[in-house]
Every structure is written in C-alpha cells, then in structure tokens.
Amino acid sequence: MTAYVTENPATGDVEQTFATMSDDDVNDVLARSAAAYQEWRHTAVEDRVAMLRATAQAYRDRADELAALISKEMGKPLAQAHGELALTAMIYDWYAENGPAQLETEQLAPQGAAESTVTREPIGPLLGIMPWNFPYYQVARFAAPNLLLGNTVILKHAPICAASSAVMAEIAHAAGVPADAYINVYASNEQAAAMIGDRRVQGVSLTGSGRAGAAVAQTAAQHLKKSVLELGGSDAFILLDTPDVAATAAGAAAGRMMNCGQACNSPKRFIVHEDIYDDFVANLTAAIEAMAVGDPADPATNIGPLSSVAARDRVVEQVKDAVAQGATLHTGGDALDQPGAFMAPAVLTGITPEMAAYREEIFGPVAVVYSFADPDEAVKLANDVDYGLSGSVWSSDVAKAGELADRLDVGMAMINEHGTSLPGLPFGGVKASGYGRELGPWGLGEFANLKLRRVASAG
Secondary structure, X not given: OOOEEEEOOOOOOEEEEEOOOOHHHHHHHHHHHHHHHHHHOOOOHHHHHHHHHHHHHHHHHOHHHHHHHHHHHHOOOHHHHHHHHHHHHXXXXXXXXXXXXXXXXXXXXXXXXXXXXXXXXXOOOEEEEOOOOOHHHHHHHHHHHHHHHOOOEEEEOOHHHHHHHHHHHHHHHHOOOOOOOEEEEOOOHHHHHHHHHOOOOOEEEEEOOHHHHHHHHHHHHHOOOEEEEEOOOOEEEEEOOOOOHHHHHHHHHHHHHHHHHOOOOOEEEEEEEOOOHHHHHHHHHHHHHOOOEOOOOOOOOOEOOOOOHHHHHHHHHHHHHHHHOOOEEEEOOOEOOOOOOOEOOEEEEOOOOOOHHHHOOOOOOEEEEEEEOOHHHHHHHHHOOOEEXXXXXXXXXXXXXXXXXXXXXXXXXXXXXXXXXXXOOXXXXXXXXXXXXXXXXXXXXXXXXXXXXXXXXXX
C-alpha cells in the first residue's frame, strides 16, 4: 500500500501519518462522485464561477498557513511557496473571469441545415493524479477548469502531500463545491488503476514521471478513457549572446535552482555560444555558490532540501556517474552532512552523448552547460533528447532568436525568458513530456464533450 506520510525533508522527522483508503472505499468514492456529477453538471455557471472566486480568495487569505504547510511537506522555501500560492489564486480567478465565455454555444455555418451549433459539456467524474513539487498549482490547473465545466473531481495527490491535499479539499468545500463533487483520496497506485478502469470515471489527468505516465496511459487506453499527461522535461536554454554575461548567468542560476531544481520546465541544459562559454560557466558557478542552502522556513534561504532523502541520493548518484564517465564538476554535487535531504548545488560540463546524464532528466539542483559554435549545432543539441516540454533562446537579436525558437521540438518555446506559466497560456509538451494541454481555454477542452446540435432545414 502507498504510505501517506509527512516527513519533513529539512529535518528527516516524521510529523504526521495518514490512513490509506481501503479497497471497499473505492466503490463508495466512485458512487458518490458519479451521483454528485448528476447535480453538479446542472449547477448554474454563475454559481460555479462564485465558487472559483471564493476559492481564489481563500488561497490569498490563508497564504501564510498554506505556504508553511508545503514548506514542511516538500521543502519549498517560503518565498517560493508564496509565489506558488499567488499563481494558484490567479488560475481560479482566470477561469472565473474568462471561462464562462468558453462555455457559450458556438454558432457554426449552417451547411445545409437551419442551424448548426456546438456546445462544450462535461463528461463525468475525473481522476487527477498530482505530483509533490507544486502541490497547489498543479491541482489548480486540473481542478479549476473541470469544476467550472461541470465535471466532478477525485483527487489523488502525492503521498507526501497528504496534509495540503486535505486543506485543498476543505477550501473547495467551504467555497461552495459539494463534498462529493471534489473528493480527496489517499489511494494506492493499485486503487487508482481500479478507478481508471471503472466505467464511472471518464478521464484521468496525471502530472508526474514518465514511468507513472506510461502506466496510467496504458490503463486508460485499455478502458478507452481520455488521459492527459504532463511528464518530465530536459529544457534547453540556448544563449546566443548577451550584453551582460554575469547578469544573464545569475538569472540562469535562479531559474535552475528554483524549487531546488525540482521543476519539470526549469532550464536544465544551458547551451552557450563558445565566445562567451567560459565566462558564462564561471559566472554561473559563482552565482550558484553564493546561494544559501538551508532551512526552507528561513527567509534567507535560496535553496531548500530536495523532497526526500531518496530523491537527493538519486541526484547525487547522477552527478557521480557523470563525473566517473568523464564530465567536469565545477562545484557541489555531494549530499550535505546534516539531517534532511540537502545537497550542494552542482554545475557540470563536458557531458557527451555516451553519458547517461546527456539524456536523463536531472530533477534536482544541477546545471549542465554545453558549448556550441554554430546555431544549427545548438538546435540539434537542444532537440537531441526524448523530452519536449519547453525551451528558450536568448539574444539581443530577437528575430534571430525567434528563428531558432521555431525549430525547437517543444510544446512551449520562449525568447529571452524561460519557464513562464500564466493562467491564460497553454501548458504542455510533446515527445516523452506527455500530451494534452492545461490552462487557458485549452484546459476547458481536454475533458469536454464538444456536442454538435443540428436542426434540419424545413425545405
């Protein structure tokens, strides 16, 4: 059975445990969600909008409490936790403000009929399987559009986020969502698979690892269920030129080390023109070494612990393997000799295609830097991984950067910025980074029935 435990990654102390649901509970949850759907789908849109607005306000009103909660659960520094909460509230507000227009009936050209229209309707209970790295934001991406649409939600969060997932359900219910329209479950992977296979569940959205995504996609496909997968990334940051190498390197360091490097769309591979490569590596290393690693509750901390000791050890082993295979380690890379899941942030160069680190996602505080001489070489290197979440190109010549950005095999290509996520922008990738899109109007389309209604011509 999956263990739902709050183990503070900054101290290693187990602070709270939660009982996993029984197999008998699974049918009860599914029956409740299916019954609630028959009422929730007919709830007035303006009432669902009011729920979204109240939810957004609750995240703002309880920001200090909620930030401290995830800092203790998964190690996010408090300032970054507050940033996540602000974005979470923005998502609920965006759907409250912009979502209803997406639900209006669309008039089509009649095409030989008296009338042809399309309506966007809900499809039923959905299962959301969420990750630990952005506990509130990831749930909002899934729950906000689907609750507005009229679907009901069964939420299986990461086992280390049991406490925050319970608070999210509490917030939804206090905002007006019926108890059975949003059900938080402490389910095992096997129980989640059983839910996907049940005829009452109409779709599943997962954000997580490639291994988990493949398992969910296979189960969903076997039962002809729609799935949306947001998986890993190995984002390229292509630097053609910059008037200020030190400033660009400092920004790159901040982007890579945010959330202790545990973000699917953070810049993980810095591909830098050879003319400024040495200067960039030196400044990037200095910027990372200047960051404070420590207690996420301390306002002075830049980098907290990884989510668990096991996660930390995995990243440390990846760094050691790269060095053993010939890579150069410029700083960090070791576990810190203290309680908790801390490691010294690292910078690696000299990674070659023969090394595991060339293709693997390193989900932790490690920056990998490559050199290139020709823009075609940079694009080839950027695309030569299985992932395709996002990527960026940086240059004072925006047109030239745009040409390269258009050649990146990614779901999100950016110029002179990286990792931007806003409520009205589509979020998702290609290749091993998954499929489907969240946020914006696209988030209202993944689990919707686009129903054609056609009235024959009287003639």
